[in-house]
Amino acid sequence: MFKTLLxxxxxxxFANAEAPPLILKDKxxxxxxxxxxxxxxxxxxxxxxxITTPEWSKKFKRSFKKSHNFxxxxxxxxxxLRIINKGEDKLWYLVSNYFLQxxxxxxxxxxxxxxxxxxxxxxxxxxxxVKGRPFIFKIYPKKESLYFVRVEGTTNxxxxxxxxxxxxxxxxxEETYIMGLFFGLVLAMVAYNSFIFISTKSLSYLFYVFYxxxxxxxxxxxxxxxxxxxxxxxxxxxxxxxxxxxGLIILSLSLFTLTFLKINxxxxxxxxxxxFCAILGLIVALLSFVLPYSxxxxxWMLVSGFLLLVILxxxxxxxxxGFRSAKYFxxxxxxxxxxxxxxxxxxxxxxxxxxxxxxxxIIGTALELV
Numbered sequence: 001m002f003k004t005l006l007x008x009x010x011x012x013x014f015a016n017a018e019a020p021p022l023i024l025k026d027k028x029x030x031x032x033x034x035x036x037x038x039x040x041x042x043x044x045x046x047x048x049x050x051i052t053t054p055e056w057s058k059k060f061k062r063s064f065k066k067s068h069n070f071x072x073x074x075x076x077x078x079x080x081l082r083i084i085n086k087g088e089d090k091l092w093y094l095v096s097n098y099f100l101q102x103x104x105x106x107x108x109x110x111x112x113x114x115x116x117x118x119x120x121x122x123x124x125x126x127x128x129x130v131k132g133r134p135f136i137f138k139i140y141p142k143k144e145s146l147y148f149v150r151v152e153g154t155t156n157x158x159x160x161x162x163x164x165x166x167x168x169x170x171x172x173x174e175e176t177y178i179m180g181l182f183f184g185l186v187l188a189m190v191a192y193n194s195f196i197f198i199s200t201k202s203l204s205y206l207f208y209v210f211y212x213x214x215x216x217x218x219x220x221x222x223x224x225x226x227x228x229x230x231x232x233x234x235x236x237x238x239x240x241x242x243x244x245x246x247g248l249i250i251l252s253l254s255l256f257t258l259t260f261l262k263i264n265x266x267x268x269x270x271x272x273x274x275x276f277c278a279i280l281g282l283i284v285a286l287l288s289f290v291l292p293y294s295x296x297x298x299x300w301m302l303v304s305g306f307l308l309l310v311i312l313x314x315x316x317x318x319x320x321x322g323f324r325s326a327k328y329f330x331x332x333x334x335x336x337x338x339x340x341x342x343x344x345x346x347x348x349x350x351x352x353x354x355x356x357x358x359x360x361x362i363i364g365t366a367l368e369l370v
């Protein structure tokens with residue numbers, strides 16, 4: 001019994017211990033998750049002066065994950081990072097790899113006080129120290145350095161890395177190349193189906209063109225491209241515009257489903273159900289101009305999940321009654337539906353942040369387009 005108690009005390013003290021400092025030595029890139037201590041701030045009122053007091057310092061909890069996805073969450077979150085630099089003094093990039101973080105601050109020690117950089121996707125692009133897709137902060141670690149990162153928003157994630165500028169640029173080029181292939185596929189499908197619409201005058205191809213084009217813009221926002229290259233200083237386009245796009249995607253996909261599967265008044269219940277999805281999509285789009293982003297995001301996710309279930313049901317039903325095109329519809333959209341659902345679960349924090357989940361919607365959509 002005594003040994004069990006000692007073992008429990010050991011585990012408890014280990015869990016409450018501070019994360020090990022990051023030691024800079026001979027690498028050009030570091031994942032920071034296991035070197036962070038985290039603090040939840042439900043009041044959102046704690047300041048840097050508060051959390052650096054002994055009272056609050058001991059309330060930080062060691063991180064045991066490489067990244068943290070808090071999903072829809074009301075609190076603000078603080079991350080503490082200690083760095084021991086055994087190499088040369090030089091510029092490093094501290095990178096936050098969640099492109100849609102509403103508010104993010106980096107606090108750096110300056111003399112006896114603190115200085116900070118405040119940015120996020122609710123702020124103009126010009127507030128960023130480095131003009132990149134993720135949020136990048138410039139730091140010059142000394143022999144011993146202490147940094148704090150604070151995040152707050154509709155959805156919150158702490159996914160931090162430290163990298164040399166040259167290494168960062170090389171990795172960014174690789175990802176941009178991969179995403180370029182995907183967006184090239186999107187544009188090719190838009191052009192291809194536009195020609196088919198012009199030739200056949202079939203509305204289903206027109207609705208599909210709208211769906212593919214809008215979905216491509218939507219994913220470019222999720223991956224930080226739209227803000228980086230098109231809407232530098234208009235934060236509305238990173239938030240409410242995403243809700244507007246999502247509503248229009250729901251609308252166009254509902255109309256495509258109606259026309260391609262030839263759902264009409266001969267199947268009144270299914271016809272009204274898909275029509276209802278189209279109306280919901282239009283409502284979401286219109287509400288994007290008046291609803292707060294936090295509410296609009298939850299609304300379009302809820303409607304999107306409902307639409308995906310309706311699409312699956314419609315596809316299976318039409319296959320069952322012998323409608324040949326439904327087989328192609330169902331097989332193609334199954335990839336997109338599975339990918340989108342996985343991505344939604346990742347955004348809400350139910351699934352972890354790993355490559356296959358972060359890119360599930362893109363992979364699923366690419367397979368659907370092919």
